[in-house]
Amino acid sequence: MVKVLLILLVIYSFSYGKIITGNWSDPVTPIMADYVKRLIHKAETENAEAVILTIDTPGGLDTAMRDVIKTFMGTDIPVIVYVYPPGARAASAGAIITISADIAAMAPSTNIGSASPVQMGGRDIEETMKKKVINDMVAFVKGIAKDKGRNEEVIVKMVTESLNLTAEEAQKQKVIDVIAENINDLINKVDGKKIEKNGKEIVLNLKDREIKKVEKSLKEKILTILTNPTVAYLLLMIGFYGIFFELYNPGSLIPGILGTISLLLALYSLNIISINWLGLLLILAGILFFILEVVTPTFGALAISGVIAILFGSIILIDPDSPYGDIPLQIIIPVVLFSALFFISIAYLGLKAQRRKTPTGSEGMIGMIGKAETDIDPEGKVFVSGELWNAYSDEPIKKGEKVKVISMEGLQLKVERVKDGSKI
Template structure:
């Protein structure tokens, strides 16, 4: 009996998994496209019976959404999108991706919808362009609904009226196929479900309920971090300041290198997030004002202009309605304040240095130490920088003692004993 149980346990470990699981809890972006492609490639290479993608997204880029839909519908392997866990959402581009799957599944307490098109910055677009975009998306969802047997009108309302549905409402309206509490339940309910794909109608065959999970790659994790608006903002600021200090003080190398790398990463991040480029220009202009304050001190005038420019640029850099989020005022305020204080301080000390009387030539030896070559009583000789000078003192100074030069009187030095 023991050997039989051991055999079953060994058999369980060597049985090939039938289902490949992926997870996406970020905005729809080019990074998601790469991840879904990698998910499908692995499933096709390893001959998995089905793919399940758990989804929790506020939406994202329409272009990336279409790429994901292409990948989902051009693989012969059944692709299931599962809005999970409870409390998750599949809105905007995420909603269209969900209904385009071979099986659309939601867990309780989730929602789907709000797919009205907005501009790249999260704002409403003008009426003419909106009609074009809406009609384009409607044509897409009609084709998807017809192919997958879903409720066309209910899905259209997610676009035309920004309708949002709970899991129960979506099931009742035939937007999704079923509700499940977890992945195990999804696999059980997906077995023998009939789907239509690539011109064929067939049932989903799942050999066993064993599943494996595909982790995000290191590069994908890095790229996801870079699409965080706060990270992108800091990279932009570091980039501007690093490049500025390299130009202000050529040859430093390190500030310029860090600045250049940060700036390139910031540009990549901002391009992914689709920021308001006017905000980037205003931030750059603010740094320029600070730089001009250093070169031509205006007693704070250009610094004030820089503060206003950076503050305004930071405020409009990201739209709060964007699926990528916005920058908190608690981040913007310290950055602007630090920039202002730093540049004002540098400008102040630079101006102070310019106004300071230049000390060169013979006067440069005042307050320096020298060595008594003879007794100084009251006169004698001292040596400084290899030169011998006549010197005098109000008090006796013995030979070999250190002295401090008090002042230069022609070719004679007044000195005093060093303490």
Template sequence: MRGIFIFLLAVAAGICGAVSAAPAGAAAGGLVMVLKVEGIISPATSDFITRGLKQAQDGGAALVVLELDTPGGLDTSMRSIIRQILSSPVPVATFVGPAGARAASAGTFILYASHVAAMAPASNLGAASPVSIGAGAPAQGKDADKDSGADTLTRKATNDAAAYIRSLAQLRGRNADFAEKAVQEAHSMSAQEALSAGAIDLIAANVPELLRKLDGRTIKLDSGAAVTLATEGARIERVEPDWRNRILSLLANPQIAVLLMMVGIYGLFFELTSPGAALPGVAGLICLLLGLYAFQMLPVNWAGVGLLAAGAAMMIAEAFLPSFGVLGVGGIVAFVLGGLLLIDTDIPGYGLTLPFLAGVALTGLGMILATGWLAARVRRQRVVSGEEQMPGLPGVVTAVGEGTIYAEVRGENWRVACAQPLRVGDRIRVLAIDGLLLTVERVSGPGGAAAGQYSKGDTHVL
């Protein structure tokens, strides 16, 4: 028994020694979360990555892989993602893949900010120059200050972006010269060129190969802690955007935002002109709020939003004011100009094209013409309410006595006057109305007797 006890103590001591000899910051292998980021970097993308990093931290993941394929995106969303990467307690590897993918513009910044930068064969990065509508072309290289035609705001944005990506390159020990040229001169590189230039860490065909190559690599987090990755054979959990991110992505489309605003304005208009319908007002209010929320997420010029709203209001007013087309034409012009000025960036996928704006404007014009046609049609019809509607209506005498005769006309009892003798049951027709007195003529008697066949003594009112 004593020998067995000594043996067990020796085994326990050996296990403790092995554990203590392991690297202090070793990351336990087991779980690697892969977040697929595809398309334009938008507020929905920022929300997806932020929630994914939080989920990885709560789930004890050893590594987060951003599988990236993007043409670029919004500067605000890009910087939000980078802040999350820099503060993440879980190492983040950005992998530009699969083959044929790209990390252009904002994607280059995200790649440079990640703890590990990797690319698939036949992929590329770069072309990170900031662009916006109305700005001049970015100044090129050292001649930026000499170019008198360069726009000041564009140069400020370009220099700010260049300094930002250079700081990220210095933080991660990557090629800062290429990073600055990608911003200043829109340079791009293939995966092999980026690896040779020191812009990325490695090339891998897919995520499993990436994890095999990262196994045993030590990552220094921004908190100062060092983490040794144990990723070979790790369990891969892929995270796709859920319904919430899909809705945010849909709302981040400027065309959808404009359509929501127009539907909202028209819905509220129909509710105000036809109180009690409820459905147009409720649907219009919801669409208008969603449209305003979408504008809040997008890089919009609020002068453009104002022109869109003013154009819609003028097109609606055209149907009710005798402006003879001035308001309608002015509304269409204001709407198109507002759409052209709406989006304050030239990022692909965020512009409003002339065919789209023309289509929406022509739809509004069609509604104006349809409203005018219906109004003209109603004007030609016979009046169906009020005093003007009374002459010609049929009725039946209901009471005769003491010099007063009452008749039922359209379900109502009226005091009537007639040049002919009347009695209960006679059928009459209204000739005129004077206050609450109807002037009528006798059409027929109760049994169909023609006018003028009553005997002496019949009661009538003159």
């Protein structure tokens, strides 16, 4: 009997699912789509009971919004979107993301709506194109509303008339399911609810479950900053001016370095290149900086820039959809430091070799010590570097005395007596 109880306890412990929670309080961008994918993947990997995503967003990109909704619909894990904290909003794309969840919830003093499509920057769309975009969006939200059992008419007005609702109005008009004060209140209110998910009926069993929060990764935090339109514009201008000043004054280096990195970041911010291309190009730029440090030593300026470029490029290189996850910092940092040390060492040895006296030719002869093979007064012969040379001196030098080469004119050396006066 005891063994049976132990077995049942083990089985129960393995089936005891978590609640995975996440938070997004920024515009709807590809970074949000990647974050949601990571959130859902973690929930699926850990066999979670549900995912709760709290949001506070002014809206964002249509493509990113659709990616988020596809992720919601593609998983068997129940997804709850919660507009939180009080004072938060789910506007535009955020409103459609909220209603696409299996459970849509809001905190008091929040609002939802204003989902009319606009161009990036908030400008209105040209009339003919606007009709096409709105009709497409209306069909899209109608499908979501019907699938989730929400009020189609009101949700369509969010798109066509920029309708905006308080939490109480949204619940009354059957746009959302629950109003909750906080996460614990939300869990208590949705516990036991039945939902339809991919053809299956699921009863939410969330009370007393472990809550596990998934924070933004370093990569997601950095890229969220980059996707800000103001940041994108500033990066673009810094990039142009930096490269211009480098071309105008070749060799100044710092403007060129800043310009190159800023321009690459701006290209990503403006959705011209993907995150993977940005990572690859930054790594290549970092390697180029290292090579330039070897060729034209800059006392570390290019090397430091190379470290920054490769470090950042390595962090963002791998797609979040990769089954292997991101490259860990424990690998990235040693590789970057080794690369920096390797190239700086080469640059140092190269600089040292440039400063070393040339062992052959006229420069290599200067300062060498030899001996007088004959008396020199003012001319004679000396033996230096294993060879016999014609030489002259401004002072008499006797045969056998040490001499030092002070200059070379053609094949004749100018020498002086070594002051200790000893003979060889």
